[in-house]
Amino acid sequence: MNTEHECLIWWEEVHKSFGANHVLRGVTLQVCQGETLVIIGRSGCGKSVLLKTLVGLISPDSGRIWVKDRQIVGDPSAMAEAQRLCGMVFQGAALFDSLSVAENLALPYWENTDLSKGEIEERIRSLLALVGLRDVEQLMPAELSGGMRKRVSLARALADEPEIMLYDEPTTGLDPIMADAINELIRSTQDKVKLTSIVVTHDLSTVRKVANHVAMLHEGRIIFHGTPDELFASADPVVTQFIQGRADARVEVPRPELREHEIDE
Numbered sequence: 101m102n103t104e105h106e107c108l109i110w111w112e113e114v115h116k117s118f119g120a121n122h123v124l125r126g127v128t129l130q131v132c133q134g135e136t137l138v139i140i141g142r143s144g145c146g147k148s149v150l151l152k153t154l155v156g157l158i159s160p161d162s163g164r165i166w167v168k169d170r171q172i173v174g175d176p177s178a179m180a181e182a183q184r185l186c187g188m189v190f191q192g193a194a195l196f197d198s199l200s201v202a203e204n205l206a207l208p209y210w211e212n213t214d215l216s217k218g219e220i221e222e223r224i225r226s227l228l229a230l231v232g233l234r235d236v237e238q239l240m241p242a243e244l245s246g247g248m249r250k251r252v253s254l255a256r257a258l259a260d261e262p263e264i265m266l267y268d269e270p271t272t273g274l275d276p277i278m279a280d281a282i283n284e285l286i287r288s289t290q291d292k293v294k295l296t297s298i299v300v301t302h303d304l305s306t307v308r309k310v311a312n313h314v315a316m317l318h319e320g321r322i323i324f325h326g327t328p329d330e331l332f333a334s335a336d337p338v339v340t341q342f343i344q345g346r347a348d349a350r351v352e353v354p355r356p357e358l359r360e361h362e363i364d365e
């Protein structure tokens with residue numbers, strides 16, 4: 101099918117359950133080369149699960165996933181290739197706490213290259229410069245602020261020279277100014293290093309600042325896929341509720357009788 105060649109990433113009818121919890125209920129979504137797709141949706145709707153299916157951290161129960169023309173579900177060699185292509189900035193900016201910033205960044209080089217100590221130090225310096233940090237090499241992760249940790253985490257993902265960058269909640273837990281700085285960073289990284297990016301977030305400022313396209317995951321399916329302008333103009337009640345941040349009992353609470361009882365008390 102043509103679409104395989106036009107799109108770099110393609111989820112087709114992907115399902116995933118954890119016991120009785122049917123999280124992904126037939127997700128079909130495409131991401132084209134060079135675009136930044138932002139995936140939004142309420143907490144617990146399966147955004148992180150969806151990202152993790154791309155790098156084999158979670159296997160779908162059914163469906164197919166293409167990454168750069170190779171179908172990766174059930175194919176270990178295609179999956180290994182997808183892992184090589186994808187860099188991931190995890191929710192919570194996972195760094196090794198017992199290693200310094202420099203050691204965290206050096207890990208991919210120690211593991212995958214024969215570069216000398218001096219060459220690795222040079223790479224680390226330029227990666228840190230790319231994310232707007234310097235003179236932090238000797239600090240431990242516990243000595244960094246949340247925003248600095250996210251930057252180091254992004255630098256570490258970039259060390260592998262990925263073609264695809266996956267960001268899970270890059271601005272969550274940061275103050276609005278630091279969140280804006282991270283959004284800027286995602287955008288400038290996108291411009292400097294020709295990447296295809298997927299950003300999972302609740303943060304509408306990220307949608308405004310970095311997205312070419314936006315997809316909304318709701319009840320296990322993609323219920324909206326379009327441009328940011330189309331998102332903000334959408335008349336879909338679930339989309340508008342999310343955008344306006346309204347806690348609407350009709351859509352949000354599966355057992356309204358329980359909610360009424362709580363309110364009565």
Ligand SMILES: Nc1ncnc2c1ncn2[C@@H]1O[C@H](COP(=O)(O)OP(=O)(O)OP(=O)(O)O)[C@@H](O)[C@H]1O
Pocket residue numbers: 118121123141142143144145146147148149150191269
């Ligand atoms: N490894 C796992 N084992 C069992 N259940 C899981 C696992 N990972 C995720 N889940 C469940 O899948 C659902 C979706 O989780 P997920 O982490 O993808 O949500 P999310 O949309 O990323 O939420 P948030 O915005 O809060 O990060 C949740 O009900 C969660 O409990």
Ligand SMILES: [Mg+2]
Pocket residue numbers: 147148149191268269
């Ligand atoms: Mg998540």
